[in-house]
Amino acid sequence: MLASLFRFKGGVKPPTHKAESTGRPIAPAPLPSRLVVPLHQSIGGTPKPVVAAGDRVLKGQLIGEADGWISAAVHAPTSGTVREIAMHVQPHPSGLDALCVVIEPDGKDEWIERQPVDYRLLPPEEVRERLQQAGVVGLGGAVFPTHGKLNPSKTVPMEELVINGAECEPFITCDDLLMRERAEEVVRGIAIFRDLLQPNKVLIGIEDNKPEAAAAMRAAVDALGEPFFVIQVPTLYPAGGAKQLIRVLTGKEVPAAKRSTDLGVQCFNVATAYTAWRAIAHGEPVVSRLVTVTGNVHEPRNYEVLIGTPMDELLKLATPHPDTDGIIMGGPMMGFLVPDIHVPVVKATNCLIAHNDRLFPPKAPEMPCIRCGSCAEACPHELQPFEMYWFARAKNFGKTQEYAIFDCIECGCCSYVCPSRIPLVQYFRFAKSEIWAREREKNAADGAKDRFEFKQFREDREKAEKAEKLAKAAAAQAAKKAAEAAAAAAAGDAAPATEAPVAVGAAEDPKKAAVAAAMARAKAQREAAQPKNMDAVTHEQEREMAAIDARREAAGIADAPPAAAEKKAD
Amino acid sequence: MDILLAIAIMALGAVVLGAALGYASIKFKVEGDPLVEKIEAILPQTQCGQCSYPGCKPYAEAIAKGEADINLCPPGGMEGVQRLADLLGREVKPLEAEEKPKQVAIIDEQTCIGCTLCIQACPVDAIVGAAKQMHTIIAPLCTGCELCLPPCPVECILMAPVSETIDNWKWKYPVVEIKPAALRDAA
Ligand code: SF4
Numbered sequence: 051m052l053a054s055l056f057r058f059k060g061g062v063k064p065p066t067h068k069a070e071s072t073g074r075p076i077a078p079a080p081l082p083s084r085l086v087v088p089l090h091q092s093i094g095g096t097p098k099p100v101v102a103a104g105d106r107v108l109k110g111q112l113i114g115e116a117d118g119w120i121s122a123a124v125h126a127p128t129s130g131t132v133r134e135i136a137m138h139v140q141p142h143p144s145g146l147d148a149l150c151v152v153i154e155p156d157g158k159d160e161w162i163e164r165q166p167v168d169y170r171l172l173p174p175e176e177v178r179e180r181l182q183q184a185g186v187v188g189l190g191g192a193v194f195p196t197h198g199k200l201n202p203s204k205t206v207p208m209e210e211l212v213i214n215g216a217e218c219e220p221f222i223t224c225d226d227l228l229m230r231e232r233a234e235e236v237v238r239g240i241a242i243f244r245d246l247l248q249p250n251k252v253l254i255g256i257e258d259n260k261p262e263a264a265a266a267m268r269a270a271v272d273a274l275g276e277p278f279f280v281i282q283v284p285t286l287y288p289a290g291g292a293k294q295l296i297r298v299l300t301g302k303e304v305p306a307a308k309r310s311t312d313l314g315v316q317c318f319n320v321a322t323a324y325t326a327w328r329a330i331a332h333g334e335p336v337v338s339r340l341v342t343v344t345g346n347v348h349e350p351r352n353y354e355v356l357i358g359t360p361m362d363e364l365l366k367l368a369t370p371h372p373d374t375d376g377i378i379m380g381g382p383m384m385g386f387l388v389p390d391i392h393v394p395v396v397k398a399t400n401c402l403i404a405h406n407d408r409l410f411p412p413k414a415p416e417m418p419c420i421r422c423g424s425c426a427e428a429c430p431h432e433l434q435p436f437e438m439y440w441f442a443r444a445k446n447f448g449k450t451q452e453y454a455i456f457d458c459i460e461c462g463c464c465s466y467v468c469p470s471r472i473p474l475v476q477y478f479r480f481a482k483s484e485i486w487a488r489e490r491e492k493n494a495a496d497g498a499k500d501r502f503e504f505k506q507f508r509e510d511r512e513k514a515e516k517a518e519k520l521a522k523a524a525a526a527q528a529a530k531k532a533a534e535a536a537a538a539a540a541a542g543d544a545a546p547a548t549e550a551p552v553a554v555g556a557a558e559d560p561k562k563a564a565v566a567a568a569m570a571r572a573k574a575q576r577e578a579a580q581p582k583n584m585d586a587v588t589h590e591q592e593r594e595m596a597a598i599d600a601r602r603e604a605a606g607i608a609d610a611p612p613a614a615a616e617k618k619a620d
Numbered sequence: 621m622d623i624l625l626a627i628a629i630m631a632l633g634a635v636v637l638g639a640a641l642g643y644a645s646i647k648f649k650v651e652g653d654p655l656v657e658k659i660e661a662i663l664p665q666t667q668c669g670q671c672s673y674p675g676c677k678p679y680a681e682a683i684a685k686g687e688a689d690i691n692l693c694p695p696g697g698m699e700g701v702q703r704l705a706d707l708l709g710r711e712v713k714p715l716e717a718e719e720k721p722k723q724v725a726i727i728d729e730q731t732c733i734g735c736t737l738c739i740q741a742c743p744v745d746a747i748v749g750a751a752k753q754m755h756t757i758i759a760p761l762c763t764g765c766e767l768c769l770p771p772c773p774v775e776c777i778l779m780a781p782v783s784e785t786i787d788n789w790k791w792k793y794p795v796v797e798i799k800p801a802a803l804r805d806a807a
């Protein structure tokens with residue numbers, strides 16, 4: 051087994067600076083003055099706050115409810131009072147605010163009622179659900195909700211479960227200490243993952259600069275009688291990248307477009323396994339984590355820190371040197387200077403490095419790329435950083451994608467070796483976020499277009515429906531009126547024959563028909579109201595009347611004679 | 621004799637190819653106008669009518685016909701003009717109006733009287749509400765077109781620029797590394 055190690059191309063060997071913080075055992079950090087717990091600490095939906103200002107909470111009580119399947123719950127790290135739910139600066143390179151629950155500890159550190167279970171008696175869905183409810187996320191840095199990675203693929207059989215204890219970044223030692231001191235619980239946690247995923251074998255990868263951790267893990271594996279392989283991998287940054295470790299242990303390469311499960315591999319961090327075990331077997335949600343505090347300090351050490359502890363309070367425990375001018379969260383290769391030293395420790399915080407210019411001398415100004423190719427040689431993903439840099443710099447994002455920019459894991463090897471000191475990774479991050487933003491905009495525009503077109507379609511349809519209804523009503527009216535008129539006309543002296551065309555016409559044009567019907571009605575009325583004194587008129591009187599009618603007609607004020615009216619109506 | 625055969629072969633070839641082309645032109649007929657679609661894909665679909673056309677598609681059609689200039693869409697900004705110029709091989713022109721950051725409408729729900737006029741004005745169905753009920757904007761769907769502002773009888777709709785959050789924050793173009801001054805008081 052040990053003989054069949056693979057290797058990945060590239061990689062660098064920066065000074066490890068690990069010995070500083072491994073000399074002392076893990077110490078619990080004291081309760082801070084206040085805890086600022088961000089609600090959004092994992093990939094996926096932002097949990098909804100379920101407490102209000104003024105509430106008393108117990109340690110481990112739910113304060114943020116998972117929103118959707120890919121989202122993990124957030125809990126109160128200690129007992130105390132909720133002071134506010136407000137926006138606070140985040141440990142994020144943007145320096146922007148996000149919603150946090152601020153808790154003032156009461157000093158009692160009183161737990162909720164914990165409900166340990168034997169996971170082997172539970173159906174797998176319930177184990178996953180419990181992990182979600184306990185807020186278990188990947189503690190290696192990616193903070194992906196763990197339960198979301200524990201669904202075995204239906205099509206591809208799970209071959210290898212890779213457990214990541216490589217911890218390749220300089221300065222960071224929290225996984226090392228965890229394996230040294232709490233190996234048994236880590237192994238038990240791995241057993242949970244194994245039982246849920248049913249892989250053929252379980253490979254625990256540890257860099258060969260951590261012999262104590264490897265020995266402790268081997269002893270724990272033997273003591274528990276588990277068939278896990280503890281494998282020491284060569285120390286080479288970034289061997290602890292999930293894709294690199296999978297490559298080294300299994301020889302499989304995971305492309306950007308695929309998930310490792312598609313290749314029958316899944317990868318978890320050792321600290322994740324530990325928290326999963328605590329969550330299931332002790333009923334303790336993730337309220338603390340191990341953080342390495344190192345760099346420009348007197349006493350570098352690993353602390354068990356409550357989530358939400360302000361970083362400056364944590365850093366004070368290790369007594370930073372007076373010339374410290376900032377805090378790096380994460381390692382020197384992939385970490386970043388936090389925007390404000392009061393930002394809280396979150397689930398993704400594995401290491402705090404006190405920064406000063408002696409430890410991290412400022413880079414000399416960037417020079418033009420000389421196309422030496424060192425970056426391509428160092429890239430563990432066999433990319434061509436200088437090409438991607440060229441196009442990212444020119445904002446030609448389509449080209450950067452052709453050079454597989456999304457395969458870049460932002461490990462920083464290329465920037466590390468570049469003789470021209472070009473901050474290559476910053477260009478790649480810029481290009482990636484620009485591409486994502488465009489994608490979002492495009493999707494929003496497509497959605498807007500669809501809704502706009504649907505609204506127009508709906509309005510047209512409503513208009514058509516209305517017109518049709520009106521026409522129908524008018525036609526019915528007209529037909530009714532025409533029928534009435536016909537009946538009235540039949541009762542009077544008018545010839546029914548003259549009415550017929552009007553009725554026929556009505557069907558064709560409701561408005562015209564309505565007019566015609568009204569005229570017919572008036573005529574019928576007029577005819578029905580024949581004067582009664584006409585029976586006994588003399589010839590002279592008749593002549594006189596005819597003359598009057600003729601005059602009136604000539605003046606255009608007479609009621610048109612029936613025949614003329616008919617012609618007009620047609 | 622040979623020449624007749626040659627002519628016959630060529631004629632046959634012509635007939636066969638002609639038939640094939642004729643068939644292909646029916647079978648693979650392109651629906652709609654591809655140029656209009658390409659132009660429309662560049663327009664931001666805000667549907668605001670600031671270009672003086674009743675929506676992005678009519679404007680795209682007008683551009684395709686050569687009736688409209690390419691610099692009339694303020695939401696698309698200079699970048700949109702640039703992309704249209706690239707697509708159509710026309711010259712880049714400065715935008716006819718000033719560029720504004722993307723905005724989103726907000727209804728003051730206390731003041732709203734529920735007249736439904738804004739719903740009718742919204743081109744992309746981003747407002748929900750019912751007669752005499754409070755109305756509200758579905759912010760992710762709002763394109764910021766401002767068409768709902770004029771019809772509101774109580775003037776309770778206002779526009780706010782879309783704020784930057786951690787989710788939509790973008791890494792900046794790396795020119796000079798700027799370190800926040802607040803870090804000096806660590807330790
Ligand atoms: S290492 Fe730097 S100088 Fe050399 S090719 Fe890459 S980007 Fe250019």
Ligand code: SF4
Nearest residue numbers: 429458459461462464
């Ligand atoms: S940061 Fe990206 S491009 Fe640079 S070496 Fe790492 S994976 Fe390759």
Ligand code: SF4
Nearest residue numbers: 666668669671676693
């Ligand atoms: S100005 Fe632009 S966004 Fe507004 S309707 Fe015209 S093309 Fe669409």
Ligand code: SF4
Nearest residue numbers: 732733735736738772
């Ligand atoms: S137009 Fe104004 S008052 Fe009327 S429903 Fe819309 S927001 Fe309310």
